[in-house]
Amino acid sequence: MQTLIRYRNTSWLHLIILAISLSWITTPVYAESADSNPLYHLVPRWLTLLILAVALVWMIQPAHGESPAPDGHEQEEVHSEEGHIPLTPEQIKHAGFAIDRVGPASIRETLPLYGQIVPNAEREHTVSARFPGVIRKVTKQVGDSVKQGETLATVESNESLKSYAVVASLTGIVAERNANVGEQTGDREMFVIGDYSTVWVDVAVFPGDLSKVRVGKGVLIANNDASVRGEGRIIAISPTGSRANQTTTARVLLDNPARQWVPGHFVSAEVVLSETAVPIAIREEAVQIMGDETVVFVASDEGFEARSVTLGRGDGQLREVLTGLEAGGEYVTANSFILKSEAGKEDAEHGH
Numbered sequence: 114m115q116t117l118i119r120y121r122n123t124s125w126l127h128l129i130i131l132a133i134s135l136s137w138i139t140t141p142v143y144a145e146s147a148d149s150n151p152l153y154h155l156v157p158r159w160l161t162l163l164i165l166a167v168a169l170v171w172m173i174q175p176a177h178g179e180s181p182a183p184d185g186h187e188q189e190e191v192h193s194e195e196g197h198i199p200l201t202p203e204q205i206k207h208a209g210f211a212i213d214r215v216g217p218a219s220i221r222e223t224l225p226l227y228g229q230i231v232p233n234a235e236r237e238h239t240v241s242a243r244f245p246g247v248i249r250k251v252t253k254q255v256g257d258s259v260k261q262g263e264t265l266a267t268v269e270s271n272e273s274l275k276s277y278a279v280v281a282s283l284t285g286i287v288a289e290r291n292a293n294v295g296e297q298t299g300d301r302e303m304f305v306i307g308d309y310s311t312v313w314v315d316v317a318v319f320p321g322d323l324s325k326v327r328v329g330k331g332v333l334i335a336n337n338d339a340s341v342r343g344e345g346r347i348i349a350i351s352p353t354g355s356r357a358n359q360t361t362t363a364r365v366l367l368d369n370p371a372r373q374w375v376p377g378h379f380v381s382a383e384v385v386l387s388e389t390a391v392p393i394a395i396r397e398e399a400v401q402i403m404g405d406e407t408v409v410f411v412a413s414d415e416g417f418e419a420r421s422v423t424l425g426r427g428d429g430q431l432r433e434v435l436t437g438l439e440a441g442g443e444y445v446t447a448n449s450f451i452l453k454s455e456a457g458k459e460d461a462e463h464g465h
Contacts, residue, residue: 198410198417198455211447212412215438218394221428223333223383224325228316228365232376236308238282242298246270251294253304257287265304266292281306309376312369314345316382317360326350331385332365334374339381341373347384389426391433396446400424400432401453409434410452412443417452420444 250267253259259281266279279292281304289305292298314334318326328350334343345367354361365382367374374380399409401419408419422437438444445452 198452209448210445210451212443213396213399213446215393215395215434215442215444216440217390217392218431219388219390220394220426220431220433221333221383221385222387222389223385223428224322226316226318226322226382226384228314228334228380228382230367230374230376230378230380231313231315232288232307232309233311233313233366236283236285236311237288238285238306239302240265240279240282240304240306241300241302242268242279243277244268244270244272245298245300248292248294248296248298248303249276251290251292253287253290255287255290258285259287259306260284268298279303283308285309309372309374310368310370312367312374312376314365314367314374314380314382316347316363316365316384317355317358318350318363319360320354323361325386326363326384333383333385334365334367335381336374337379337381343367343369343374383429391425393434393438393440394431395434395438395444397427397430397432399444399446399449401449403453408453409438410445410449411438412445417445419452 246268248266249269251265252267253263253265259265261281261284263281264278265281265287267276268279269276283306285306285308287304288307290303291301292303314332316332326347328347330347332345332347334345335341345365347363348366349364351362351364363384395409400422401408401410403419406421407424409422410417411420420437423435425433425435427433
C-alpha cells in the first residue's frame with residue numbers, strides 16, 4: 114500500500130509540473146501578442162485546466178481495492194472482519210468458560226413428567242429394643258452417620274436388669290430418633306436408619322402416556338432449577354392408579370452417592386422414548402443468537418470466533434449441527450453469553 118501511495122504522489126506531481134510548464138510556455142509574455150506564440154493556439158488554457166483536474170482526481174480517489182480508512186485503523190478493521198475476540202488467559206479464567214469438543218452424540222426423544230424423591234425402602238431400616246427396658250444411654254443423634262453394628266443406645270432390661278446395646282442394622286444416616294434417656298422402650302421404633310446412596314423417584318404418569326412407559330427405560334431427572342441432574346431407570350410400575358389425579362406411579366432407581374437428591378423434594382423427569390445417533394452435536398448452552406444468525410463461539414489461536422451454524426434435532430441438552438462446525442473442533446459451552454456481549458460491544462464501536 115505504501116508503494117502505491119508513493120507512485121500516486123509522484124504521478125500527480127509530474128502532471129502538475131507538466132500543466133504549469135504548458136501554461137508558462139503557451140502564455141504570451143507581457144506586451145507580447147498571442148499570435149506571436151504558435152503554442153498558444155495549439156495548447157489552449159482549457160487543456161491545462163483539464164490536466165490539473167485529472168491530477169487532483171487521481172490524488173484524491175482511492176485505488177481499486179484500497180480501504181479508505183486511515184492507516185491507524187487498518188488492523189482494527191481486519192480484526193473486525195475476521196470476528197475474533199482476543200482474551201488473555203486471566204480473562205478466560207475469570208469468565209469461567211468451559212470448552213468442549215464437537216463430536217458425535219445421541220439425540221433423545223423424551224416424555225416430560227414430574228415426580229418426587231422418596232427413600233429407597235429396601236435401604237431404610239427401623240431399630241427397636243430386643244427386650245423392654247429403661248433407656249440408660251443414647252449415643253447417636255438425627256443426621257449422624259453410623260456403621261452396621263455400631264451402638265445407638267444402651268437399655269437396661271426390665272426382667273434381667275442387665276444392660277444391652279441397641280445397634281444399627283445397616284450403614285447409613287440416622288433419619289429419626291424416638292429415644293431419650295430414662296424412657297421405657299416399649300415396642301416402639303427407637304431409630305430409623307437410612308442408606309441414601311440410592312433413592313427412588315416416584316414419577317406420575319398420565320393415562321394417555323402410560324403405554325409409552327416401560328420397566329427398564331431410562332429417565333432423566335433434574336431438580337427445580339436444573340442445577341442438579343441425574344439419570345436412572347424405571348424399576349417398577351404400580352398396578353393401580355391414583356383416584357385423586359388419575360395418574361399411575363412409575364418408580365425410578367437413582368444413584369445418590371453425594372446425597373444431592375433429598376427425599377421429599379419434587380423433581381422433573383423425562384422418560385427416554387428413543388435415541389438417534391448424529392455425527393456432529395454440541396451442548397444446548399453453547400448456542401447463542403446474534404441478530405438473525407444462530408452462532409457458536411469456537412476457539413482458535415487468535416481467540417474466540419462467532420461461527421454461524423445450522424441446527425437440527427435437539428433434546429434440551431444436546432443439539433445436532435447440520436452445517437458450520439466440524440468434528441473435533443473446540444467450542445465454548447458454559448458462559449458463552451459473555452462472548453456474545455463482547456462481540457456486541459465491538460460491533461457497536463465499529464458502527465461509529
